[in-house]
Amino acid sequence: MEKGKGFLEAVTEIAEENRLDPGKYSIDPVKIVAEVEKILREDYTQTLMISAVLGQMVEARGKKRFPPPAFFAFIEMLSTVVDAPHDTRSETSTEIEEQATRIIELMTTLVSLLCEWSEQGIIGISDDCPEALREIARAVFRKTKLLQGGLWTCISCGNIVEAKETHALMCLECDKKISSAHSIEARFGRLGERDRNGYGFTSE
Ligand SMILES: [Zn+2]
Secondary structure (H helix, E strand, O other): OOOOOOHHHHHHHHHHHOOOOHHHOOOOHHHHHHHHHHHHHHOHHHHHHHHHHHHHHHHOOHHHOOOHHHHHHHHHHHOOOOOOOOOOOOOOHHHHHHHHHHHHHHHHHHHHHHEEEEOOEEEEEOOOOOHHHHHHHHHHHHHHHHHHOOEEEOOOOOOEEEHHHEEOOEEHHHHHHHHOOOOHHHHHOOHHHOOOOOOOOOOO
16 A cells, blocks of 8 residues: 555555455455554654654544543554654644554554454454454453443553553553653653553463
């Protein structure tokens, strides 16, 4: 897929690449993950800004809210791209917005494919979930279940805390440490560096 294409257009293209009838295509989650990784690896600053946009949206209420399961999947993906290059070009807000919108579409589609849904939300991991993506699906399912029970997984330290006792998606301790820094980098820049064996990155 190339940059700047509409989502449906891109999906149709994937369907055609796989010689599926675009009218009744099945979307390949592995390709969605590859596309997300490609965007996140483009540029470190851009990835930070996208993370900040999504972070704000997951905290929003109403229609503009980014669904938490899609956000959890995004966090998992973020941990796989620690080596995005730093460039000197500064992205325009329009560019960031476009890329964030694309990530939102891709992540929302991805969780709909990886997890099994009922009207109550996620009830498990989809039978069709490819083996390579089960780790992501498991993390999404677990964190979504916790959230349904009023618990939030801190995006910084990974500790599980009361959802209402968080600030900007972090436990109060992490928030206190970071709020003095006030930078997006302090908040989102270390997500990818978190120990992958820590909570939320089970590699069984
Ligand atoms: Zn924390």
